Every structure is written in structure tokens, then in C-alpha cells.
Amino acid sequence: MTALFAFAPTPQDYAAAAQVSELHLRDELLGYLQRQGAPWLLSTPSQGVCKSISELSNSSASFDANINGIACYPPPPGAATVNLTIAFSDRRVVLEAWSAEPA
């Protein structure tokens, strides 16, 4: 009976699971950035960056790039996004990701 209570997920458990998901998504973003390289992100036209990052999206997670304030594929309202910001002298790129599963 105690075990039954112990396995009942609490709000904190949900929060912890969401944070694990955030770690995973951010690792994906960093991996993407390291594969493409900062020079590529700086010199590629916005459309090229949008197309490239859209290829990361799948049924469980979506990815977006926001270049100088303009998002390629904006996250849905209320989505819990993780992001990494790369600020070049004249281009600011925010790479974003969010999970398709509810947080």
C-alpha cells in the first residue's frame, strides 16, 4: 500500500521530467550549432538557417531559429521553450526547441 503511494507521481516529479526533457533539447541545440558552426550561422541567409533547423523537428520535439527577432516557425502559445542565444556583431540568433509532450 505504501508502495502505491510512493509511485504516485507528484507535481515535482512532472517538473523533474520536464527538466530532463529540457536538458535533452538543449543538448540537441548545442550539437546542431557545433555541427553547423558559428561561421555558417553568421553567413547563411535566414531562409537557409530556417530550412536547416526545421529538419531537426520530429514528432516529439520542434526546433526554431529566431534571427534578429524574426522567428522561422514560432512556438505555439504557452509552449515551454529552451533556447541558446548566439549574438554576433550584426546578427542575433536564438535557437529554440520545445517538446511536443505536455510539460
Place this chain on the structure above:
Amino acid sequence: MVRRAGIGATLASGMIFSIILVSNFAVYYASAGRAASYTQANIEDWFYDQGVVMEGAAAINPLVGLQSFLGANPLDCRSASSNAAAVIQSLSESDSVGGLDSRMVARLVESGPRSDNLSIVAPFGGAPNGALDLALTFQIGGEGPNYGVSYLKNETHFVNLPVRLAEIAGDCLAAISEIEASIRSMPVTNCTESAIAPLVEAAEQGPKLRASTDGFSLGLPFWVLGTAGCTILFEVTVLQQGIAGPVGPFSVALRDWGIATFEQPPVQARA
């Protein structure tokens, strides 16, 4: 007997209820502690990832600034390196993203080779031999006060632009010396531009060949300053083209001036 059994059952159910209550508290606090640990790990992870990204941007920015400076106007062969060094120092920068602060100090360093592990700036990472090599000193730090997370890293990385500035300057200065020496040993009888053009062309053959062998091109316009001593002013321009920069290909030109007088004074044409 029945009464005694009833008391026992009451005591047993009370004990079980107490155990469940204590277990619930234990589970609740363990779960809360786990959530706090995950939050702490999440903040640490964000600091690390965002720190890597900030390093990447801060490493590319001075290369972009340097490309812009070198590609804009020809520099003097004699002062190109010191001018580039001064510009690089001015390209140090600070940035802040979501509570994480970065400071980068850039300086020109002697040519490598030195390798570097900052893969995010490839192919400009490291300090290969012959390139324009920069040492970037980073200090990146932040705090997540509610969870006792503090992050600070001090690192130095090497990046480069594949501009062979010292070689271009060397070819330029050598060309000026050689052309001056050649011209001083060339006799001329007619100090007109058309008459001395073939001589200047002959004088520039050696420097042009060396520049070409090094992967550069060399230009040599000249002007006749005076016919009495047949003195010319010439400009040597050495160009490195097709350099792969962080914002596309560009060229770097260095130039300097020389003055040379032909060996024989020109013979004045009779009217």
C-alpha cells in the same frame, strides 16, 4: 476477547495509517529534493551550453571585424602588422545573455602552429603557421542564486584568419628594394613614360614571379617625376585574393611607394 481484538485492530490500523503518513512525507520531500536537484542541474547545464555558444560568437566577431578592416582599403606594407594588431585590440567585447556575462580580450600573436578545441568556430579555430593568429581570452560567469549555482570559466583560445599578412608585407618590401636597385643600374636615354615602361617592366619581373610563386599578385604603376634626372615614383601593390573569411571570400592588398632614379640622365631630344 472480542473487545481485546477490537483494541488490537484499532492499534494496528493506527500504526498502518501512521506508516503511510510518514511514507507520504518521505516521498514528498524526496521528490521535492529531486526536483530541486534537477533544477540545479538544468541551470548548470544551461550555463555550460550558453557559455560555449557565447564563446563561439565572441570568437567569430573579432574575425569579422578584422576581415572588414583588412578588406576595406590597402594597408601600408611597412605598418600593416602594427595596424592590424591595434585593430584587433579594439575588437575586444563584452556580452550578457540571461544572467551569464562574458568578456573577451583579443590580441594578435606570433604565428603558430597551435591547435585549439573550440570546434564551434571551425574552420577558423587554432593558429596555423603563416595565418593571422589571434589569442582570445574569455571570462564567462553567472550565478543561479536560488539554487546555489555559480559558474565561472577562464579560457584562452586561438583563432585565425588565413591572411598571410607577414608574407605579403615581405614580398612588397622586397619588391620595392629590388625594383629600386634594378632601376638604378638601368641606363636610359629617353625619359618618357613610353620609353621607360619596358625597363620598369623588366625590373618588376623578379618580384612578380616571387609574388606569384607565393600565391599573390603584384601590380606596379609608376609616374615620371622629373626628366632631368629621370626619376620615377612607383607603387607596389601585393594582393592576396580569394581568402575564405567568416562572412565570405575577400582580398587583402598591401602597398607602398618607392622612388628610383635611372643610371644615366636622359638625353634631351633636340628640337
